[in-house]
Amino acid sequence: SQTIHQWPATLVQPVGSPLSLECTVEGTSNPNLYWYRQAAGRGLQLLFYSIGIDQISSEVPQNLSASRPQDRQFILSSKKLLLSDSGFYLCAWVPRVTTGELFFGEGSRLTVL
Amino acid sequence: QKEVEQDPGPLSVPEGAIVSLNCTYSNSAFQYFMWYRQYSRKGPELLMYTYSSGNKEDGRFTAQVDKSSKYISLFIRDSQPSDSATYLCAMQDSSYKLIFGSGTRLLVRP
Numbered sequence: 192s193q194t195i196h197q198w199p200a201t202l203v204q205p206v207g208s209p210l211s212l213e214c215t216v217e218g219t220s221n222p223n224l225y226w227y228r229q230a231a232g233r234g235l236q237l238l239f240y241s242i243g244i245d246q247i248s249s250e251v252p253q254n255l256s257a258s259r260p261q262d263r264q265f266i267l268s269s270k271k272l273l274l275s276d277s278g279f280y281l282c283a284w285v286p287r288v289t290t291g292e293l294f295f296g297e298g299s300r301l302t303v304l
Numbered sequence: 305q306k307e308v309e310q311d312p313g314p315l316s317v318p319e320g321a322i323v324s325l326n327c328t329y330s331n332s333a334f335q336y337f338m339w340y341r342q343y344s345r346k347g348p349e350l351l352m353y354t355y356s357s358g359n360k361e362d363g364r365f366t367a368q369v370d371k372s373s374k375y376i377s378l379f380i381r382d383s384q385p386s387d388s389a390t391y392l393c394a395m396q397d398s399s400y401k402l403i404f405g406s407g408t409r410l411l412v413r414p
Contacts, residue, residue, distance in 0.1 A: 197347075233406055234308075234310075234392065234404040234405055235348070235404040237402070240401075281348070283347075292350055292353060293340075293348075293350065293394075293402060294350070296347050297346060297347050298345070298346065298347045300345070
């Protein structure tokens with residue numbers, strides 16, 4: 192069966208510090224991968240999606256970036272965090288792009304102070 | 305106007321009640337409609353998905369889509385305290401991107 196792992200689960204970072212969140216998927220090959228952000232009391236905002244290695248599409252202009260160095264690995268990064276980057280970050284994968292059946296990881300809660 | 309509107313709640317009901325959760329949308333190109341359940345501090349999990357107008361039932365859950373009114377609903381029968389969570393509707397447009405509602409927080413009181 193397929194599983195998705197995200198880490199770290201929780202982190203507190205100062206403004207201006209770098210960020211790296213990692214996501215890996217097991218049990219499938221060539222998945223479509225997604226990074227979402229969920230701010231408190233708000234819906235899910237799509238940040239990046241990837242259809243393959245080194246193929247990244249950005250949905251929202253921001254100081255975040257994403258990379259996919261391996262087929263089942265998706266990394267969200269920032270060189271300098273802003274207060275507004277605080278939120279709940281979710282990685283997700285989809286087995287069939289046509290039906291939108293996203294499977295989410297457990298999430299990473301980021302607090303920027 | 306947002307593409308997908310969802311009442312944030314919270315919605316508080318007694319155990320055993322029938323719960324009705326709703327979303328409206330503006331884009332007539334949406335093809336797939338989904339409901340996700342999200343427990344506190346966890347990632348959302350897919351609960352139900354439907355393609356066409358009509359009803360789809362799975363145990364205590366029924367998803368309803370009315371494309372003519374651009375309205376979708378999720379009904380929960382015999383609600384349990386374990387159903388307490390945030391419920392997110394989601395819709396897929398022609399470019400296969402998912403648009404999520406902001407979620408409705410449900411509390412089922414024992």
